[in-house]
Amino acid sequence: MNVQLKDKKECIFQHTLVLIKENGFHGTPMSQIAKQSDVAVGTIYHYFPSKEVLILELYNYCKNKIHQYIFENLDENISYQKKFELVFYRITEFNIHNDVIFSFMEQFYNSPYFELEHCNNRDGIYEQNHFLDFLQEGINNNHLRKIDVYTLTSAFIGTSVSFSKSILNRRVEYDENNLKELIKIIWQGSKQNNEI
Amino acid sequence: MNVQLKDKKECIFQHTLVLIKENGFHGTPMSQIAKQSDVAVGTIYHYFPSKEVLILELYNYCKNKIHQYIFENLDENISYQKKFELVFYRITEFNIHNDVIFSFMEQFYNSPYFELEHCNNRDGIYEQNHFLDFLQEGINNNHLRKIDVYTLTSAFIGTSVSFSKSILNRRVEYDENNLKELIKIIWQGSKQNNEI
Amino acid sequence: MNVQLKDKKECIFQHTLVLIKENGFHGTPMSQIAKQSDVAVGTIYHYFPSKEVLILELYNYCKNKIHQYIFENLDENISYQKKFELVFYRITEFNIHNDVIFSFMEQFYNSPYFELEHCNNRDGIYEQNHFLDFLQEGINNNHLRKIDVYTLTSAFIGTSVSFSKSILNRRVEYDENNLKELIKIIWQGSKQNNEI
């Protein structure tokens, strides 16, 4: 029963993601979501009280997927540098291989929906709080330069997002070497005493 | 006459920008643009054949504003590093002080509109071509690391965009010192032989 | 078993009345009736084949309640005038103390539902047939003026309904003296040879 519910919501989420990537929020009517999900319009309203709530729940669903992918099974025994590189690597990989989620998240952050969410959840963008924590740890332990952690996070995430977008938009085959170079750039720029 | 035309278009552009930042593309009907611009709906259709074209022209209008601001009067006699830093500084300043344009551009890039534009104009994001040229020059002249220029551009622009967004979203007073640190990061990471 | 059935129908009736007074026929979906009655929607459809039938049965349920209240235990040994006054008194008291039924009946009579019912049951309004009979008796026995009995009934019932509505709408505490005055008016106007 509970499985069924989860399955149906999941099903609606997945098809909504595809449609939104293709046509945007407003190019995606509920009727189309219903058709793709192979349910009646009314059924969607059985699970979500409104389109807005559907979008908002979808946002949380995606956020969780991202976090799980990035922060789960992060070996604590490797050096901070390795972790830094691994996290960056994972964000980027996730974005590139989950283009429907990536596209949705970017649209979401740049839409009025985000304001709604943002009111409750400060530090919203890309659940930066997890990233903030991770980078703050690096600063505290002298792995990273002692600067405003928000600023550092901007460099960290913005670089990954922009790179992913560039790959996806140019519809260019993703070359792992480029990602490795990018990681070098961001590590070189962020690490402690790189001025010596 | 020509001035009048430019003025009226300009007027429509400005009010559209404000409305779109506030309410998004689809929360901004033509009727509202008309009301804010103090003209009749029909008048807008006198200047633009459709809403889509209005948006597309607005995009080009903004693009030009940005380029003018960033690349005009760029003293050729200063060192590449200074120019690198200046360009980064200018992008970020522009974004922060022109939030309606910044918001519009971000919405645009993450909307289906961009696809339309993108078909004609390759290398679309943030008119990366100018930035691409600028960074390519740095690579060619051994100021920057010899890596894929698109990748480098991602780091350059993504960092600025993300930082600007962080300032604007957190509604935090912008601290120039943080921007200076950010510039250090991106320069340290990008410059040639920083591994020596 | 039969008790159970009656109880469940009764329960549904009562909650429907409250909801309809509050929100009207069309502001009262089956789902809400179900929720208030603490049963599933399907259960309602077990007892009533459709919403229309539910409403129609509810109408008959109310009609019977009203008649029982008004005409049962009507002492035949008192004078016609006393009976006339008592009946008027009872209608009004009933309306005022059973506002959910009163409101439902008034909505019903002024809705297209009534047409449906009316086709089968002529003389529908307020089950005027009982009142018609009662007043016809007064006419026949020279207690009341010899005029069209429908016209007389209009004066009789319309006055009571309008008075009740006035009390209920103004949300004014009901003053029995006013009702007594009203009864004087209607009796003075209706009784035989009041012109002498």
Next chain:
Amino acid sequence: MNVQLKDKKECIFQHTLVLIKENGFHGTPMSQIAKQSDVAVGTIYHYFPSKEVLILELYNYCKNKIHQYIFENLDENISYQKKFELVFYRITEFNIHNDVIFSFMEQFYNSPYFELEHCNNRDGIYEQNHFLDFLQEGINNNHLRKIDVYTLTSAFIGTSVSFSKSILNRRVEYDENNLKELIKIIWQGSKQNNEI
């Protein structure tokens, strides 16, 4: 221009009245009003922001029609009794000959719409305030019995309404003699010192 506006609103009002008498508020979709009025749905929304407001404005439109009909050109030189009879006569005539308005008003008063209106305008029913004033005058000048004016108004209006409804529902040819008898009833009941 102003005439056109008034004409279009008037046109919408008239067709709405017919439809509502036929099918009730909720059996009358905007699309049908549009079709009957020979305009597009959007046009209705050009004149009225919502269905609710259309209904509310229609209510005021009807109220005014009724008042004009009843209280305009009321010869001040005739006796109070004559005026009393004339006003009663006019209400009833109006109801019977304007069945679409009458039906609308009755539905309105017994619907949740009325609550909305009622909040602003106390003494709402049948714009009783005008009737209240008229009857209060009769009480003050010793033409009518000294009782609560609301109670008196209930008898006055309720009787007329009920009579009109009886005519209209029974689809019986209206016999003016019955109305004259009714007027006798109500006058006999209401006039001063009728007990002597």
Next chain:
DNA sequence: CATGAATGAGGATTCATTCAT
């Protein structure tokens, strides 16, 4: 050039009803 009334396709949402469990 400018206006804004008119259009109607299209979208979000509701709700009476069904039916498998």
Next chain:
DNA sequence: GATGAATGAATCCTCATTCAT
């Protein structure tokens, strides 16, 4: 009997666009 998930027709309303003045 009882449940409530599923259905989809029907409703209200929006808004890009047109065109007569």
